[in-house]
Amino acid sequence: MYQAIVFLPLLGFLIVGLFGTSLGAKASEYITSGFLVISAVLSWIAFFSVGFGHGEVFTVPVLHWIQSGGLDVSWALRIDTLTVVMLVVVNTVSALVHIYSIGYMHYDPNRPRFFAYLSLFTFAMLMLVTADNLVQMFFGWEGVGLASYLLIGFWYKKPSANAAAIKAFVVNRIGDFGFALGIFGLFVLFGSVNLGTIFANATTFIPVEGAPQGAAVLTFLGHALDKQAAMTVVCLLLFMGAMGKSAQVPLHTWLPDAMEGPTPVSALIHAATMVTAGVFMLARLSPLFELSHSALTVVTFIGAFTAFFAATVGLVQNDIKRVIAYSTCSQLGYMFVALGVGAYGAAIFHLFTHAFFKALLFLGSGSVIHAVSDEQDMRKMGGLRKLIPTTYWMMVIGTLALTGVGIPVTVIGTAGFFSKDAIIETAFAGHNSVAALAFVLLVIAACFTSFYSWRLIFMTFHGEPRASHEVMHHVHESPPVMLVPLFILAAGSLFAGIIFHNSFIGEGYAEFWKASLFTLADNHILHEIHELPLWVELSPFFAMLIGFAIAWKFYIRSPELPRSVAANHRLLYAFLLNKWYFDELYDFLFVRPAKALGRFLWKTGDGTIIDGLGPDGVSARVVDVTNRVVKLQTGYLYHYAFAMLIGVAALVTWMML
Numbered sequence: 001m002y003q004a005i006v007f008l009p010l011l012g013f014l015i016v017g018l019f020g021t022s023l024g025a026k027a028s029e030y031i032t033s034g035f036l037v038i039s040a041v042l043s044w045i046a047f048f049s050v051g052f053g054h055g056e057v058f059t060v061p062v063l064h065w066i067q068s069g070g071l072d073v074s075w076a077l078r079i080d081t082l083t084v085v086m087l088v089v090v091n092t093v094s095a096l097v098h099i100y101s102i103g104y105m106h107y108d109p110n111r112p113r114f115f116a117y118l119s120l121f122t123f124a125m126l127m128l129v130t131a132d133n134l135v136q137m138f139f140g141w142e143g144v145g146l147a148s149y150l151l152i153g154f155w156y157k158k159p160s161a162n163a164a165a166i167k168a169f170v171v172n173r174i175g176d177f178g179f180a181l182g183i184f185g186l187f188v189l190f191g192s193v194n195l196g197t198i199f200a201n202a203t204t205f206i207p208v209e210g211a212p213q214g215a216a217v218l219t220f221l222g223h224a225l226d227k228q229a230a231m232t233v234v235c236l237l238l239f240m241g242a243m244g245k246s247a248q249v250p251l252h253t254w255l256p257d258a259m260e261g262p263t264p265v266s267a268l269i270h271a272a273t274m275v276t277a278g279v280f281m282l283a284r285l286s287p288l289f290e291l292s293h294s295a296l297t298v299v300t301f302i303g304a305f306t307a308f309f310a311a312t313v314g315l316v317q318n319d320i321k322r323v324i325a326y327s328t329c330s331q332l333g334y335m336f337v338a339l340g341v342g343a344y345g346a347a348i349f350h351l352f353t354h355a356f357f358k359a360l361l362f363l364g365s366g367s368v369i370h371a372v373s374d375e376q377d378m379r380k381m382g383g384l385r386k387l388i389p390t391t392y393w394m395m396v397i398g399t400l401a402l403t404g405v406g407i408p409v410t411v412i413g414t415a416g417f418f419s420k421d422a423i424i425e426t427a428f429a430g431h432n433s434v435a436a437l438a439f440v441l442l443v444i445a446a447c448f449t450s451f452y453s454w455r456l457i458f459m460t461f462h463g464e465p466r467a468s469h470e471v472m473h474h475v476h477e478s479p480p481v482m483l484v485p486l487f488i489l490a491a492g493s494l495f496a497g498i499i500f501h502n503s504f505i506g507e508g509y510a511e512f513w514k515a516s517l518f519t520l521a522d523n524h525i526l527h528e529i530h531e532l533p534l535w536v537e538l539s540p541f542f543a544m545l546i547g548f549a550i551a552w553k554f555y556i557r558s559p560e561l562p563r564s565v566a567a568n569h570r571l572l573y574a575f576l577l578n579k580w581y582f583d584e585l586y587d588f589l590f591v592r593p594a595k596a597l598g599r600f601l602w603k604t605g606d607g608t609i610i611d612g613l614g615p616d617g618v619s620a621r622v623v624d625v626t627n628r629v630v631k632l633q634t635g636y637l638y639h640y641a642f643a644m645l646i647g648v649a650a651l652v653t654w655m656m657l
Helices: 002-023 025-051 081-104 111-129 134-152 159-190 195-202 227-245 254-260 263-272 274-284 293-314 320-340 344-371 389-403 415-429 435-461 469-473 480-505 509-513 519-531 534-557 561-568 570-577 579-613 615-630 637-656
Strands: 058-068 071-079 218-220 223-225
Touching: 002 025, 002 058, 002 071, 002 081, 002 111, 025 081, 025 111, 058 134, 071 081, 071 134, 081 111, 081 263, 081 274, 081 344, 081 480, 081 509, 111 134, 111 263, 111 274, 134 159, 134 227, 134 254, 134 263, 134 274, 159 195, 159 218, 159 227, 159 254, 218 227, 223 227, 227 274, 227 293, 254 263, 254 320, 263 274, 263 320, 263 344, 274 320, 274 344, 293 320, 293 435, 293 579, 320 344, 320 415, 320 435, 344 389, 344 415, 344 480, 344 519, 389 415, 389 435, 389 480, 389 534, 415 435, 415 480, 415 519, 415 534, 435 534, 480 509, 534 561, 561 570, 570 579, 579 615
Parallel strands: none
Antiparallel strands: 058 071, 218 223
């Protein structure tokens, strides 16, 4: 069963990628979508059998891969609760995106290529989450990077799409460099890249607290590191990879630009799967991160700052997809805060619920864009509520889940109410040095999230229409093939929290997760959040209400107010609208110097020095000499006779002497 779950998307990619042109668009859509639906159904079967069964971690061997000296890497599927949770997320969202794309991409002439890329991405992500060793994980890690490059730049005739694809690829390579160094470091420390071996030795790796400093076990950047320092460095390098893949500051700049790809790509890659790879990786390696509290503190701070930063930028964005993209960036920050304070179950729970409502919002926005003739600027929408009512209510359900609507201190609420509030509470209960700061930033981010989410709803669906009469005349509801996936995702957005919160973060936590997460710190944190002050539990609820009230005031009650506020705070508005000027700063610090260096090496180093003194210089001198010699060939007989006479005279003179 597990081989089928993982390799059916690969089979779909190979069939459609090689023979899609011959099969035709319809057959390509049905083949890839059918395989993904089968994988999704099998994933749910695996989820209930493993998560709610009594079996322990096991592996499914696939083939022998690399055997060189002490390095033994076999391709195998590691199956535990964490794996099956990710299988459900990846395959469910991917199957729904495949089906949705049948309608959304209906008029695109390159549909076979698009569906082949979708299946390739899904296979790479499945290889990542089922990896039994770090080399296999890195294979999947790079595979999703390749597939995202292909999908973001799918409309390759658009310069902006090509630029966004290259930007995503380059920024992720920076993070992946750190991830690769972290893998090398783990191999040096443990002599293996197999997860089972590493975890078995991790518990005894760090000496007891207060023991004398040990011998150096790793040299990094010229510094000899003992076990504690080495583990911190390795964990930070691994986190560097997670920062790139999961769009954490400062490696976040690729995510909003990735909206240049088709909307289904945004839902699949940048809402539910690829961007959560970093969260999954840290959760998978939680036994290692528990050995370095310094690394966990950095994770907490970066996550909290990213959640706050992205939420502030989302306040003023006008592109409907970019608002949701910055929301994704912010919600990923929440997950990293949970990881940083040791609440791994809460992080994965939010990953699980976030996949439903964020995919719903992205696909819902695609339905809006489809209805208004490919317009993405919310300032040119408005008044769509009665024209596309089904899409409107699906977007409202996604917004309710994202903002965490629910009744505090009860079990009544949307998916985000359970998972996001749990993370805020774990931040308050956390014990590292930045946990209190993280709690404050997350509550503020929750208020901002509510504001920009309802701002999107009000600007898009309420008020007077701001589009042209021609556009409004052609507004229409999406076909059933696009709406059915929205219904399924809406059900998950409403009920996933109620159904699964007890297993993920409640009393059934230990029985559900078994040995797949580092449970010691998690159990401690989850026990403490049941004894928090009431005001802590109510803080995200009131933050949500404040954000909703301000959005209603700005965009329903007094629509002229936003323009007035922006005019009175021009510098702040420009600062947020330009995303804290991160792109401009990187352009000044890195892009321009890199281009200048490249131009110098090209023009001066390669052109003037190497080519000028090397092959070009030699060939030029040869041409000069031959041009002068050619002048001696006049074609007159008396010239040649005279030259012969001179030659004979010179020869006779030489012989006489």
